[in-house]
Amino acid sequence: MAKRGSRRAAAEAQRRRQSAKPRRQDAGWRLWLRRLLIWGGAVALLGALFLGLAVAFAARSLPSYSALKATQPGQTIVVRARDGSEIVELGPSYGRWLDSSQIPEVMKDAMVSVEDRRFFSHFGVDPIGLTRAVYIWITGDSRLQATSTITQQLARNLFLNSNRSVDRKAREAILAMALEAKFSKQQILELYLNKVYFGGGAYGVDSASRKFFSHPATHLSTAEAAIIAGLVKAPSRFSPTADVDAAVNRANVVLDLMRQQGRISASEAAVDPSAVKLKKDTSQNSVRYFTDWALPQLDILLPETFEPIEVWTTLDVGMQQAAAAAIKSNVPRGAQGALVSLDRDGAVLAMVGGTDYVATNYNRATEALRQPGSAWKLFVYLSALEAGYTPEDRVKDVPVTIDGWSPRNSGGSYAGEIDLRTAFAYSKNTVAAQLGNEVGFGTVASMARRFGISTPISTYPAMVLGSSEVRVLDMTRAFAEVGAGGNSLEPFGIVKVTTNEGEVLYRHEKKEPTRLVPDYVAAGMTDLLQTAVSTGTGRAAQIGRPVAGKTGTTSSNKDGWFLGFSSGITTGVWMGRDDAKAVAGLQGGTAPARAFASYMRYAVKDRPVEQFNTELKLPEWQLEPDDEYYLQGDPDEYYYVDESGNLVEPQRSGEGPGPPPFPVEGEQALPGPAAPQPRRPADEGTQAATDDFLDRATGNTPPPAAQPVIRPRTPAPQPTPAQRPQF
Incomplete structure (x- = not known):
């Protein structure tokens, strides 16, 4: 009996031990949960206390309501021309201050519906809207949507800037709750x-209503x-005033939101915003194309400032008026036009982005991407001149x-053998292609990049x-750099920025130019450009003094260009339709x-009238040595060209034929047998040098009989079939 009792007692003790483990584990889990709740509650309480204190302190620091009414947001900017005159x-712009009772209820309802539907129920920050935005972001949207309430927007406009930092958003939320509290x-x-x-x-609904x-x-x-x-x-x-269709579409969105939220009836929501009579804005002119381009640069040039400033620019008022008149009086019916004019240092003297800024403020001079047509040959011929032509x-x-x-070619005609100057003047497409x-x-693409073309460039033959x-x-800049002798320049529109008291906040500093091509290349290119105006396709651009320039026309007359320079001023003109349709007669x-x-x-x-520098001071490798050296030199030191145009390498006594002096990877020998050559084995008929060396060494026309070749001159194409015809 004693043994059975002891066994039962041992079994009962074992069961108690086994049942005790889960309870201890369960007790441990509950303990950590309890600690988490306690500490989390404590942290939340401290956070709420801190937030309350911050809001209370901010509310006490806020100006009075009358003081907030007196503050005027926004920054006044006076833009001055090249001569200092205000342009x-x-x-x-502020209208009359309207008390709450004077503002139409439909205006209040419209604003609340589209900007902050829970405005009358939240405490400055909308937790529901914030939670919804975070949920959408977490569940797939790559960007966290904006959740600023009307009160937060007001706090930002009154006290903060528009930076999207976490610190700014936190201060915005605190100030919004302080505004709600006060x-x-x-x-x-x-x-x-x-x-x-x-x-x-x-600024304000009254100013907006009067303006629009x-x-x-x-x-x-x-x-x-x-x-x-x-x-x-x-x-x-x-x-x-900029885009009526966009404004009407947006207004229909507002009306639909007002109807959904029960602020207007279905019949009121059916009104047609397109029937609203808009005020015609006649105060704008072509100067705004320039200011729209130049003034956004202040965000980079200046530290953040809200005080009134004066911006002194490069714009010449007379030239701007002449540019606007030139575009408007010459542009084909139904087309648009753009013009950019640069001084020799890169200063923008005039800029026209369209025929009518009020009708459309889209700046075609700085934003539109269009095909340049034959004006692109500038880079083709620059590359050829740099290569030795x-x-x-x-x-x-x-x-x-x-x-x-x-x-x-335009017209389908071919002139046969001509010089490079004539080919450029008459814009021969076949020569440019070769x-x-x-x-x-x-x-060619690399040359365009060198001269400031920043848009994507194709490397297919048609480029x-x-x-x-x-x-x-960008194209005007490239032509200006040729006019500057092959030196770089940077277009700029702002000379300096001052406060109303005359304190200089920014002053333009001229950058040291970079040489883009040798001066003889720029001189050769100027020669070609001058001929294009004097006798070629650009004759209509003559002005009674030297002009260098180039025309450009795209297929089906969709785009027409002329770019050129004279007396230190470079001007680019483009014309065409915004929808890229053909324009009859446009070239x-x-x-x-x-x-x-x-x-x-x-x-x-x-x-003053300026003559162009077109004198070609060629580098040493393109110059002929003097006759005395030719007569005294050792004939065995020369390379010879035989009757077939093949290069014969110099060979000293006792030496066999050597390899080409500087072979080029990927080049192949010319096909066909070679004529008998001095000092070479009779049975060897392969070419002695690479095609690349031949191009640089033989010049344009090989001599009829073997004779010494003193120096490489201009590159000549390989005498292969139609893919690479010989020039």
Whole structure:
């Protein structure tokens, strides 16, 4: 009995031990959960206490309501021309301050519906909206959506900047809750509607209403209120003076939100915003194309400042007016035009981005990407000149096929053997194609990059005819750099920035130029450009003094260009349709060249006549040695060319034929048997040197009999079939 009792006791003890382990484990899990809740609650309590103290301190520090009403947001910018005269004043425009009772309810409802639907229920920060945005971001959206309430936007406009940092967002939230703690919802909405920016310099609903609809905001209709409310998200994009369709589409979104939230009836939501009568803005002119390009650069040039400033620019008022008139009077019907004019140091003297800034503020001079056509040949011929060609070298204008592509000349005619100068002057496509193939299409692309072309560049054969899209500003810069003797320049529009008291905040410093091509290459290119105007396709650009330039026309007359320089001023003109449709009769040598001449006659009238430097001071490797050296030299030191054009390598007594002096990888010998050659085995018929060496050593026309070749001159294409015809 005693043994059975002891066994039962042992078994019971074992069961108790086994059952005790889970309880201890369970007790450990509960303990950590309890600790987490306690510590988490403590941290949350401390955070809430800290947040409360921060909000209370911020609320005590806020200005009074009357002081906030008196502050004016925005920065006034006076833009001055080259001579110091004021050309435009940009900045805030304020209407009459409207109390909450004077603001139409439909305006309040429209703004709350589109910007902050829970405005009347949150405490400055919208937890529901924030949670929803975070959830959407976590579940797949790559970007966290903006969740700023009306109160947060007001806090940012009154006290902060627009930086997207976490610190700024935290301060914005605290200030928003402080505003909610100190002021009523109606006061906050009143402040917001009187201070928010609606574009075009208009701050507040009354200023916006007067600017867009010619009447005070107290008379706003439902459709007008929807248009104004829709502007806050993107004032420039949805501005009715810039893009009526975008403004109307955005207004319809606002009306639909108002209907969904029960702020207007379905019949009120059915109003047509496109029927709203907009005020015609006649205060803008072509100067705004220039200011739209130059003023955004202040964000980089200046530290953050809100004080009024004066921006002194490079713009010449007279030249700007002449440029606008030249474009408007010459552009074909239904087309647009753009013009950029640069001084010899890169200063922008005039800029026209379209025929009418009020109708469309799209700047075609700095933003539009268009094919340059034959104007691109600037880079083809620069590459050829750098490779050794000269304007007098003979080339062949004949049908050619390169990698299956067969370019044609305008009119389909071919001139046969001509010099390089004539080929450029008459814009011979076949010659440009052969030159591009000879120097390499990648070399042409590299040359364009060197001269400031920043857009993507194709390296297919057709690229030599301008198939890659470019900007007018970039092409004008490239021609200006040729006019500067092959030295780099940087277009700029801002000379200095000062405060109203005259303190200089920024001053333009001239950069040391970089040599892009040797001076003899720039001189040769100027020679070609001058001939194109004097006798070639650019004759309409003549102005009674030396002009160097080039026309450009794309297929089906979709684009017309003329770019050139005279007396230190370089001007580029483009014309075409925004939808890239053909324009009847548009060629670079017609309307664009006439607009160039019309503008340049005014632009250079007070400048002295300057003759171009076209003297080719060739480098030593392109010069002939003197006759005395030729007579005294050892004939065995020369390379010879036989009757078939093959190079015969020098051979000293007792030596066999040697390898080519500097073989080029990837080159192949010319096909066909060689004629008998001195000092070579009779049975050897292979070429003695590579084609690349031949091109550089033999010149354009091989002599009829073996004779010494003193120096390499200009490269000549290989005498192969149509893919690489001989020049």
